[in-house]
Amino acid sequence: MRVGTVRERKDGELRVGLTPEGAHALVLHGHEVLVESGAGAGSGHSDAAYIASGARVVPTAEEVWGTCDLIVKVKEPVPEEYRFLRPGLTLFTYLHLAADRTLTERLAASGATAIAYELVRKADGSLPLLAPMSQVAGRMAAEIGAHLLKHPGPGRGKLLGGVAGVPPGRVVILGSGQVATAAARVMMGLEARVMVMSRDLSRLAYLQENFGGRIGTRVSSPQAVAEELAGADLAILAVLVPGHAAPKVVTRPMVRSMGEGAVLVDVSIDQGGASETSRPTSHSAPTYVEEGVVHYCVTNMPGAVPQTSTQALTSATLPYVEALANYGVEGALARDRALAEALSTYRGALIAGPVAEDFGMEAVPNPFLGER
CATH class of the missing domain: 3.40.50.720 (NAD(P)-binding Rossmann-like Domain)
Incomplete structure (x- = not known):
């Protein structure tokens, strides 16, 4: 051939x-x-x-x-x-x-x-050709989100890990798969306050146990997502329904509730994005501000x-x-x-x-x- x-x-x-x-x-x-x-x-x-x-x-x-x-x-x-x-x-x-x-x-x-x-899906449901890029994208989402919170730029100027006497930043990760796991691991290393949300209770239990209780977990529902996003410094959206367009689990009011200078990284943008405010961006023009929140929605993140x-x-x-x-x-x-x-x-x-x-x-x- x-x-x-x-x-x-x-x-x-x-x-x-x-x-x-x-x-x-x-x-x-x-x-x-x-x-x-x-x-x-x-x-x-x-x-x-x-x-x-x-x-x-x-x-x-x-x-x-x-x-x-x-x-x-x-x-x-x-x-x-x-x-x-x-x-x-x-x-x-x-x-x-x-x-x-x-x-x-x-x-x-x-x-x-x-x-x-x-x-490409194995009998156990795993996606072997998506997994390596999901791990890269998850790590990148955490790094990029932390960077975009800093000045110069429209981010609110916050260090996610905090310092003595100053509380750490709040990070909400929607999803519990490869992207979310990789992002949570990096955020844990940065000493941010992390909440992982998913409908998959078994995955949440796995993350809670394997990260030694150093992250919070919560079953995802519209009300729960709204409560956690309010005032959050960084949201990482890692929602995947294989083959389908990503569900819009984050509404415009939820984004607005994060406040000026917060950051949203939508890793689900390859499948259309998981927020009502998300639209595809590129490496040459990666961000925009909507509802006061910095959005990073690059459709080929690992290309960086x-x-x-x-x-x-x-x-x-x-x-x-x-x-x-x-x-x-x-x-x-x-x-x-x-x-x-x-x-x-x-x-x-x-x-x-x-x-x-x-x-x-x-x-x-x-x-x-x-x-x-």
Whole structure:
């Protein structure tokens, strides 16, 4: 199979979908690997390193998209890349289609097969390709939130850990998964006062026990969220319903109640955002102020640390890339239910699932998923 990776076009995105090590592994299996020149530069991988791995470096994205059977990326195609989508092409990347109806329609109409990293789901319910970036995003959310509270800037000028005689700042984390856990760990290290909220009582019990009682936990409800957000210094939103748009669990009045100079970091923005006041931002213009609260809603947060993120992501994705190349797309989907769970478009159709439900679009059943 001919496998390719290209330079990401999304604002501030310096990760790459395939490292030289990954390219070498595919070459050893007898596959041809094409890499757009400069694709790995932002994450520390030179064209020379790809050539040494056995890949072929080509000057344009058009050549990679136009001649490869499988494209391995990091982020969803941006509008300038829509023209490359075609029958016979398989795209393996983060898609987050629930936040982008236009992309969903274009992918389905193109005839391309699209498989979403974030929907690869194992039998135990875990999301192995989302987990590493969730850990990165959670740590970053805590660091960014702490930074945005400081001057210069519109933050209220508060040190989250406090000092002797001055109480620590209040942090509310909505969610209890990988993002929330990573964020809580960093906040605990900063000695902030942390409240983690979720509907999942078993996860709250796990966090309470494993963090030694150094964080507070509370079952999430609209009233409970409103009470905790009132006067909070920092809110980190890490709400996930796999495949669906994120639910709007934070209302505009709740944001207003935080007060001037508070900070909201919406990690759920990839799936549309969990606050009524959230809208997507980019690394070049990451923040805005609404209701007096600083909002950080960058849709590709881990792109700010491309070396760490690329290493973590490609270590997780490579076994699936190898399976797609070694067995063929249909063969790999038939062999691995976890991978089949992530099939989003196939042969000109949207595959039935949460995205189809959210958008009210016509869809077809997943041909690779039988009864468990």
